Amino acid sequence: EVQLVQSGAEVKKPGESLKISCKGSGYSFTNYWIAWVRQMPGKGLEWMGIIYPGDSDTRYSPSFQGQVTISADKSISTAYLQWSSLKASDTAMYYCARRTGTTEFFDFWGQGTLVTVSS
Amino acid sequence: DIQMTQSPSSVSASVGDRVTITCRASQGISTWLAWYQQKPGKAPKLLIYAASSLQSGVPSRFSGSGSGTDFTLTISRLQPEDFATYYCQQANSFPLTFGGGTKVEIK
Numbered sequence: 727e728v729q730l731v732q733s734g735a736e737v738k739k740p741g742e743s744l745k746i747s748c749k750g751s752g753y754s755f756t757n758y759w760i761a762w763v764r765q766m767p768g769k770g771l772e773w774m775g776i777i778y779p780g781d782s783d784t785r786y787s788p789s790f791q792g793q794v795t796i797s798a799d800k801s802i803s804t805a806y807l808q809w810s811s812l813k814a815s816d817t818a819m820y821y822c823a824r825r826t827g828t829t830e831f832f833d834f835w836g837q838g839t840l841v842t843v844s845s
Numbered sequence: 846d847i848q849m850t851q852s853p854s855s856v857s858a859s860v861g862d863r864v865t866i867t868c869r870a871s872q873g874i875s876t877w878l879a880w881y882q883q884k885p886g887k888a889p890k891l892l893i894y895a896a897s898s899l900q901s902g903v904p905s906r907f908s909g910s911g912s913g914t915d916f917t918l919t920i921s922r923l924q925p926e927d928f929a930t931y932y933c934q935q936a937n938s939f940p941l942t943f944g945g946g947t948k949v950e951i952k
Contacts, residue, residue: 770943771881785939787939787940787941788940789940829877829894829895
């Protein structure tokens with residue numbers, strides 16, 4: 727069974743750093759791209775970027791380039807999303823999602839990680 | 846960036862109704878379009894990909910159509926478990942973009 731299991735909810739202060747994770751199982755993690763998607767409170771879905779764990783090839787949405795870093799450790803089948811300096815506007819639910827084999831559709835999703843940034 | 850515009854933003858319907866949601870792309874995307882369903886507090890779920898292909902395990906009352914810039918998602922006979930928010934997503938080019946969502950509510 728394909729599963730993406732994300733790390734737990736986080737409460738941080740502005741200016742702090744954070745790294746959240748997404749662990750894949752039930753499939754060959756290195757062969758499928760993993761995307762990160764933001765959902766701000768009460769709002770829609772925003773694609774942040776995508777990584778190919780096999781070689782760490784990464785693409786970012788221009789809206790998020792320079793704001794976050796996407797990485798992966800294929801040895802433990804885990805993808806990451808990190809911030810070096812959080813802002814209150816980073817408060818959101820973050821989902822990881824697996825891209826289907828050859829197209830930019832997403833067939834399996836993590837359960838989401840809620841990040842709250844507040845002083 | 847390709848802008849995806851969904852309409853309506855919300856719709857009230859009854860169990861058994863036929864519901865149609867539209868999605869328009871700001872430029873042609875062939876059939877590189879997906880539809881997702883999201884229930885409160887849950888992750889999105891892929892319903893339709895490549896504009897009209899039904900994802901495995903999704904009930905056949907869901908169908909998708911369209912190509913180029915105009916797409917539709919149809920729920921033929923609304924069931925209680927279908928009350929949710931639906932999003933379209935273009936898969937034609939980076940950055941990938943989603944529509945603003947359509948909330949299907951109980952009438």
